[in-house]
Amino acid sequence: MIDFELEPQTQKRIALYHTVAEQMMRPISREYDEREHEKPWDFLNAMWAASTAPGGDPMGGGDAQGGARLRNVYTVATTEELCWGDAGLFLSIPNAGLGGAAVMAAGTPQQKQRFLAPFREGKPKWGAMAITEPGCGSDSAAVTTTATRDGDHWVINGNKIFCTSGWMAAEKSEGFVVVWATVDKSAGRAGIKPFVVEHGTPGMSVVRLEKKLGIRVSDTAAIVFDNCRVPADHLLGTAEVRREGGFKDVMATFDATRPIVAAMAIGVGRAALDFVRDFLAEQQVEIRYGLSPRRLSAVERDFMEMEVQLKAARLLTWRAAWMLDRGLRNSLEASMAKAKAGLAVTLITQKAVELLGPLGYSRRYLVEKWMRDAKINDIFEGTQQINMIIVGRRILEYSSKELN
């Protein structure tokens, strides 16, 4: 039966996270946006403590999700709430992150245990994933970072950029970075493998932290691998160069992570929408639903447009997450959600700044920050354009050769 109501457990957690967002994130939002590469340790430690406590949450670690049955729906709903607080702070929360997602997608059971168990205890730690290089982003199959077998080790050489939490994972905690490198350039996609490089491994060094338009508190690292040696068993899954699987397995993680990124965008968009709604109410500007659109003021029309675009993005995102929870292939729906949310929230947050005139432009309010924070969601985890190509391929039943 069609049902748009979230599980009670999920709703409870949303309420909890709303409190976290409002009381722990918003008050430090502006400060850490200005200070960029400093870390809000009080907040990070508190989130880590909550996640590693019994019944903790995979948002930070642990496995409970409050007992929700629809786990991916739970994740997108709670992600939205935390990003309503602050998207950069959300990305900064210590957890296995995309590195963990890669381990889950490609690792053996032993590797999952070995690399992920530490995230349930001890000091805060981060996992990260390094794919993008100076010369390739969307074209992730064109990575030039190499992994060469040498006895019981792999030797990794290459340059990675745009690695979220890469600094924290590689150097500032007992975490790890999953690096995509090719073991056989001639094999193309099939030769690309994920390698776990643990913190402090010689040959891995963070050379730069990017200065960004938004999500500034989240560190975005450029990492150089210079004869970086990792044990052979740090290759996730199998070394065999197969035509099927391998790269494809890890790409499949995007079916799970795209809805999450869409949810991030929606959280930021909702922050802007809520602010504008409250602001207009204070100014005694009424939003009159039901009226013929011709009779609405321009502000009412703009606001309603923002609102319905956000709802549309959210419903697509929930659907993509729900399908995953029901064991249904959701590549099309995940890309639809990401494409829609990325674009819609970019426009929503830009419109919010516009509607508020000089006040929207001022750094006295968070609205201008939300516009800056929103933009990245249309870019990382698959750009708008890449997601549109994926949607195009699915609806046209074309291969990547036929539509590219």
Place this chain on the structure above:
Amino acid sequence: MLSFELSEEQQMIRDTVGAFAREQIRPAARPADEAGEIPPALVEQAWQLGLVQGPIPEALGGNGDTRLALTGAIVAEELAWGDLAIAAHVLAPRLLAFPVLALGTDEQRERHLRRFAGREFVPATAALMEPRWDFDPMAMSTVARRDGAGFVLDGSKCLVPLAAESETLLVWAAAENHDRVEGFLLPRTSTGLSVGERERNMGLKGLATYEVALDGCRVGAEARLGGGGADFARALDQSRIALAAMGVGVAHAAFDYARDYAKERKAFGVPIATKQAVAFMLADMAIEIDAARLLVWEAAWRLDRGEDARKESYLARNYVAAIALKVTDNAVQVLGGHGYIREHPVEMWLRNARGLSTFEGLATV
């Protein structure tokens, strides 16, 4: 718990109505648009689907089904995928039957619902829209003034489907102090009510629509729907959900057609669907249709739970109107010059979709 899965019954209804739309309605669409009429045999076939009789109580000759907005939305989308004009025609009797069912007095239900229990289509309709550029159902010009125990109606209505063919019309009018909208059940032959010439519209050309003029039209108290206090806002929500669902159907039809065309049509040696400009248009169309459908379903779901769905049905209708226009326009674009010719259906779908931001009360769930 969150779920996007239809019930088995709804899936069956979707499949049945969808097959009917594909096999019977769609082939009749272009001829109906050109000729300005719909084959009576087709209307009778549609009648057998029970789309009007469904929720009428068994005691009054119906099936006694539970009336669900979500099921109505599914039906409306499938029919409209076949053809919007034909869909509006076959669903028109609901415009009178469903408000009477939901809001009428016992006497009104007894008097007006039995006629739909027969084996043949019975035309009936409601008059809502008015011929003003700034028409707003919340600020109607058609007024019902108290006159002793009864009322006098004055005003003009337009885009009334099947007015000339219907024995009885439900006329929506503002109470004289404009604080609410009331419904009045009138025989077409009432003194002071006149049905104009058949209208000529941009789209929906197969659907017979009319202006209806009310000039000092006197009605008794018994004509007022529900004896007063009928929940027009909810009826408007139900209508907006229906129209939005139909908009999704039209958009979906246009997308299906454009996608299939783009895969076949070659330019520069390859199917045009392999070109990003075209593929992106189609991808955008697909995303908007799916988003629109979910918005419609959410509004319908709220209505079925007895919750206030005014905002949701309004926003859903606005969203659908915008994307249906964009999608049908893009479908014409994908077909290029061929999209402009009245042979492929896309130009017809664009003409039909263009009205969605204007239409009120043309259908209900």
